Amino acid sequence: MKLIKALGMVAALSAGLAIAQDRTSTLIYGGDWTDLITADPQVSYEFTGGLVADNLYETLVKFEGTDLSTLKPSLAEKWNVQNTAQGWLVTFNLRKGSKFSTGREVTAKDVVYSFDRAIQIKGPSSFLFTDVANIKVGSTKALDNYTVQVTLPKTASPAAFLNLLTFNIGGIVDSEEVKSHEQSGDFGKAWLTDHSAGSGPFMLNRWDRNAQVVLTANPNARLQPKLKQVILRYLPESQAQRVALESGEIDIAENLTPEMLKAFSSNPKFKVYKSDNLRLRYIGMNSKEGSPFANPKVREAVRYAINQDEIISGLLLGNATKIQTIIPKGLFGYNPAMYYSYDPARAKKLLAEAGVPNGFEFELLTATASCDFVPCGDLAAKIQADLAKVGLKANIKQIQNSEVLKAYRAQQAQMVLVAWSPDFPDPDGNATPMSDYNAKSLAYRNVWNNPTAAKLAQQAALETNPTKRGALYKLLTELVLKDGPYDILYQPAQNTTFSTKVEGYVRNGQNQVRFENISKQP
Amino acid sequence: MFAYLIRRLFFVIFVVWGVTFATFFISQVVPADPALAALGDNAREDQIKEFRQRNGLDKPAYVQYAVYMGKLLRGNLGQSLRTSRPVADDLREFFPATVELSLAAFLIAILIGVPFGIVAALTQNRLPDVTVRILALLGGATPVFFLGILLLQVFHGQLGWFPGPGRLDPYSISPPRVTGFMTLDTLLAHDFRTFVDSLYHLILPAVVLGSASAALLARMTRGAMLEVLSQDYIRTARAKGAASSRVIRRHAAKNAALPILTVLGGLLGSLLSGAVLTETIFSWPGIGRYVTTSASSLDFPAVMGVTLLAGLTYALINLAVDLLYAYIDPRIKYG
Numbered sequence: 001m002k003l004i005k006a007l008g009m010v011a012a013l014s015a016g017l018a019i020a021q022d023r024t025s026t027l028i029y030g031g032d033w034t035d036l037i038t039a040d041p042q043v044s045y046e047f048t049g050g051l052v053a054d055n056l057y058e059t060l061v062k063f064e065g066t067d068l069s070t071l072k073p074s075l076a077e078k079w080n081v082q083n084t085a086q087g088w089l090v091t092f093n094l095r096k097g098s099k100f101s102t103g104r105e106v107t108a109k110d111v112v113y114s115f116d117r118a119i120q121i122k123g124p125s126s127f128l129f130t131d132v133a134n135i136k137v138g139s140t141k142a143l144d145n146y147t148v149q150v151t152l153p154k155t156a157s158p159a160a161f162l163n164l165l166t167f168n169i170g171g172i173v174d175s176e177e178v179k180s181h182e183q184s185g186d187f188g189k190a191w192l193t194d195h196s197a198g199s200g201p202f203m204l205n206r207w208d209r210n211a212q213v214v215l216t217a218n219p220n221a222r223l224q225p226k227l228k229q230v231i232l233r234y235l236p237e238s239q240a241q242r243v244a245l246e247s248g249e250i251d252i253a254e255n256l257t258p259e260m261l262k263a264f265s266s267n268p269k270f271k272v273y274k275s276d277n278l279r280l281r282y283i284g285m286n287s288k289e290g291s292p293f294a295n296p297k298v299r300e301a302v303r304y305a306i307n308q309d310e311i312i313s314g315l316l317l318g319n320a321t322k323i324q325t326i327i328p329k330g331l332f333g334y335n336p337a338m339y340y341s342y343d344p345a346r347a348k349k350l351l352a353e354a355g356v357p358n359g360f361e362f363e364l365l366t367a368t369a370s371c372d373f374v375p376c377g378d379l380a381a382k383i384q385a386d387l388a389k390v391g392l393k394a395n396i397k398q399i400q401n402s403e404v405l406k407a408y409r410a411q412q413a414q415m416v417l418v419a420w421s422p423d424f425p426d427p428d429g430n431a432t433p434m435s436d437y438n439a440k441s442l443a444y445r446n447v448w449n450n451p452t453a454a455k456l457a458q459q460a461a462l463e464t465n466p467t468k469r470g471a472l473y474k475l476l477t478e479l480v481l482k483d484g485p486y487d488i489l490y491q492p493a494q495n496t497t498f499s500t501k502v503e504g505y506v507r508n509g510q511n512q513v514r515f516e517n518i519s520k521q522p
Numbered sequence: 523m524f525a526y527l528i529r530r531l532f533f534v535i536f537v538v539w540g541v542t543f544a545t546f547f548i549s550q551v552v553p554a555d556p557a558l559a560a561l562g563d564n565a566r567e568d569q570i571k572e573f574r575q576r577n578g579l580d581k582p583a584y585v586q587y588a589v590y591m592g593k594l595l596r597g598n599l600g601q602s603l604r605t606s607r608p609v610a611d612d613l614r615e616f617f618p619a620t621v622e623l624s625l626a627a628f629l630i631a632i633l634i635g636v637p638f639g640i641v642a643a644l645t646q647n648r649l650p651d652v653t654v655r656i657l658a659l660l661g662g663a664t665p666v667f668f669l670g671i672l673l674l675q676v677f678h679g680q681l682g683w684f685p686g687p688g689r690l691d692p693y694s695i696s697p698p699r700v701t702g703f704m705t706l707d708t709l710l711a712h713d714f715r716t717f718v719d720s721l722y723h724l725i726l727p728a729v730v731l732g733s734a735s736a737a738l739l740a741r742m743t744r745g746a747m748l749e750v751l752s753q754d755y756i757r758t759a760r761a762k763g764a765a766s767s768r769v770i771r772r773h774a775a776k777n778a779a780l781p782i783l784t785v786l787g788g789l790l791g792s793l794l795s796g797a798v799l800t801e802t803i804f805s806w807p808g809i810g811r812y813v814t815t816s817a818s819s820l821d822f823p824a825v826m827g828v829t830l831l832a833g834l835t836y837a838l839i840n841l842a843v844d845l846l847y848a849y850i851d852p853r854i855k856y857g
């Protein structure tokens with residue numbers, strides 16, 4: 001024991017001496033970063049990859065603070081959209097003097113290379129460029145060193161394109177640097193997995209898989225960070241995060257449970273930061289002919305039968321926002337109105353009108369995983385109990401998540417309890433998948449084919465006038481709410497807990513955290 | 523002896539082949555689709571198709587197995603479905619951390635378990651023996667998960683005697699990776715301070731991982747010692763007037779060593795493959811963590827790689843134990 005103590009003292013003293021001066025300029029962010037696969041902006045599609053890439057690379061346009069509806073200049077100081085006979089012409093004027101960490105200037109050829117790379121690399125997010133923006137290699141042109149023009153076909157939404165450029169796939173890489181690391185035509189993918197070549201405020205210093213990701217300030221960056229270093233420390237277990245946050249080993253904890261959050265919110269040394277995730281937790285009902293949910297009145301009855309408030313306050317301890325329409329809070333077109341309330345009597349009446357006064361039996365499919373803060377099984381049990389009160393007998397079947405998706409995608413599920421996050425921060429990221437049967441996404445999986453909804457979604461996507469676009473989304477959200485195959489349960493909150501020494505932490509709905517704005521007090 | 527060794531090595535190969543076969547076919551009957559697991563909810567149909575083709579998942583199971591074995595014979599463990607990295611690279615990255623932790627836990631288990639077991643045997647049914655038995659019961663019955671969080675909370679959170687999770691202080695600079703063993707790499711970098719820090723970080727997780735083994739070892743040592751102490755030759759030795767310490771060291775301990783050695787071999791094997799929970803709580807970047815993530819994302823090549831490595835390690839440890847028998851007990855001869 002003495003030896004251990006002595007050893008401990010030596011270690012603590014020596015470590016303390018070596019690092020004392022770095023404590024306030026280094027931020028230690030603890031979390032379960034296991035989903036990190038790559039730091040390559042054009043390949044990463046997971047949360048942690050995005051968190052890292054967002055701080056290594058700059059995009060042409062960006063969102064600031066928590067606002068996801070107003071685009072702000074970033075590498076581009078100006079941009080405009082023209083409606084021409086060939087399609088939409090989107091022109092960007094680059095800011096002069098922006099530099100990569102390599103010291104080279106960011107020019108139009110880097111933008112062309114990065115956008116073409118996003119398409120050619122065929123990564124998990126390439127469809128944002130090829131299917132959503134509908135662009136190909138050659139659609140992006142450098143008019144001069146500081147002017148870039150992208151031609152979108154008439155069928156693509158220029159608003160959605162600009163919005164998806166704020167996502168890490170739109171990060172601009174140093175084309176010369178990346179080309180010099182290409183291996184057998186991989187566009188530098190292997191190298192960029194754990195190296196960086198961006199103009200963002202940080203550079204990737206090292207990534208010890210499952211241990212830590214070390215980002216250091218980029219001396220050439222236009223946006224100089226207040227911190228010298230940010231370390232993402234892998235702490236997969238929330239209890240370990242709690243202990244480490246309390247002892248000061250980490251400054252920020254990413255994944256605490258609702259009970260821990262409650263305890264930390266009443267502790268003056270810590271702050272619990274709540275942000276809105278763009279995810280929607282919902283129930284999908286198969287509307288196929290012959291399915292018990294084919295009748296819109298039955299679907300409406302389900303919406304009246306489930307007690308949203310009890311789910312949010314009782315199960316989730318308040319860590320969610322109540323929402324009933326398909327565009328989440330935080331996005332343009334969000335509709336905060338509450339159109340129905342918990343009313344089992346009304347649900348029963350609707351079931352009687354639909355010709356099933358005694359209810360029916362069906363299967364409720366959900367994953368064996370966790371649904372936001374609680375096990376999916378618990379959430380499903382609550383839904384089962386609520387539905388039983390109006391005579392609907394749900395048999396819960398819990399299977400591996402990929403199997404839930406398999407059944408759901410094949411239109412084989414009667415009722416599913418799942419979640420959806422938009423692929424890009426634009427209302428169209430939800431509107432088209434949820435309204436247009438032919439988009440082969442959520443409307444298709446629930447066999448809900450409503451041409452009016454599909455048309456409204458298309459119109460709204462292409463509308464460039466915000467007032468008109470907003471009006472179209474109001475119409476669409478109300479239509480889907482009344483007739484659609486969904487019961488939107490809630491929008492989970494995203495909670496981050498940190499020491500009050502940490503200042504400037506802001507997180508938006510697409511989970512972007514800009515480390516350059518964060519500082520740490522001694 | 524040589525012929526025996528060759529025979530045993532063939533047996534090791536057979537075991538490892540059995541492991542690949544079993545794991546592969548279990549992965550085939552599991553109702554789960556790796557493509558959907560890797561690509562997620564928003565994936566387009568063409569992406570899924572392309573993924574299946576690229577990873578050979580569109581072929582019948584026996585073809586996939588043949589392809590896998592073909593690659594394996596050439597030393598290629600395949601590519602992770604989740605990270606697209608060669609599985610061998612991942613194992614090289616994560617296995618040393620597990621070995622380092624397991625060896626530390628093993629050492630702690632021996633240092634605690636064996637002496638406690640001997641003391642208990644020598645004081646049968648008296649206070650020290652009863653205490654050891656209760657401790658062994660507790661050590662064996664406390665779930666690793668609970669013990670880990672408890673020790674972390676008390677010794678790091680409350681008392682501050684030990685560092686938190688991880689292999690090094692978060693503010694310290696990791697040494698360049700040479701062996702993957704943090705203790706060795708810090709020494710190779712001539713960074714003594716970080717070396718001490720890495721040892722210090724090793725203690726709590728090693729105690730947690732080693733506690734159940736220490737308990738088992740204490741019970742086994744006690745049992746083996748009691749058995750030996752009741753033998754005629756011990757009585758004879760005592761009757762000859764040999765000093766008590768000499769009887770215990772020369773006559774009893776040496777004969778009790780054989781069954782303990784068997785247990786030790788099994789223990790080391792299970793420590794190496796059973797560190798999942800400890801690694802999760804203490805944020806230890808070993809293969810336990812790796813295989814958990816891989817299994818939950820249906821990354822079968824990665825899971826295969828880990829089971830293969832675990833099977834091989836187990837078989838080799840067993841072989842080493844058998845060879846050690848002959849060394850310790852001259853009566854045992856292999857031929």
